[in-house]
Amino acid sequence: MRLVAAGAAVLTVGAGLGLRAVAAGSVAKYGGDALYTVLLLTLVVLIAPRWTPLRAAGTALAASWAVELFQLSSVPADLSRDSVAARLVLGSTFNAPDLLWYAAGAAGGWLLHTAMSRRRRVAAGALPAGETPHT
Template identity: 45%
Template sequence: MSITRFRLAMLGAALGFLGVALAIRAVAPLGGWVEQSSGTALYASMTYAGVLFLAPRLSPFAAGASALGWCWGAEIFQLTGVPAALSEESLLARLVLGAAFDPIDLAWYPIGIVPLVALHLMIRKRTMK
């Protein structure tokens, strides 16, 4: 697969994860654990796809580590209060950085990334034969 096609696939994947997150939000009770947990895992999945969109030659493990590092870093950054202040002014800042630290989110990020790393490894193995 060409780099351009791969990047388009990653963009499509990210948009797909966003669509699923928005669909869940539309039907789940606002503020419920399903909405919160699935949104966190899908944010991590979008991040993984975004990492590969930006750096398509990364290995699945490097992409997973980068995505997890971003997610955990953004979550820990929320402890400073800066994301909360930015989120009051910008929906984009809220979507990218979040607003309030939740230690449970630290466990949900790998749930959104690890299956994608495994899938990516399986696809690479099949295409390298």
């Protein structure tokens, strides 16, 4: 699972860079917000591969929201002026709509993680009692 999570993290970064290359404005901004949370979800799975998809997505969403709310202070803006890494990780300015797009990223990541977890259980023959591969 960790190898899949690492690959998903690389793909997510690539998707974010690709989005920035082909889109601008709100599409790039809010798509990037959603992908930020997806990236955090992949990192959570990398660190805690046995967590349920809901717990991993919830943790990624909570972290995304915490970073956004941290922007209400001047600290991220101050750090972002001097560091590209800080700007990428912490941002600089609070924007309330970002909270919604983080939730969208968490929901999308949760759906994908749930589907992949179920697929892995089916392949391993470890479905819960009474559940068939076609339900």
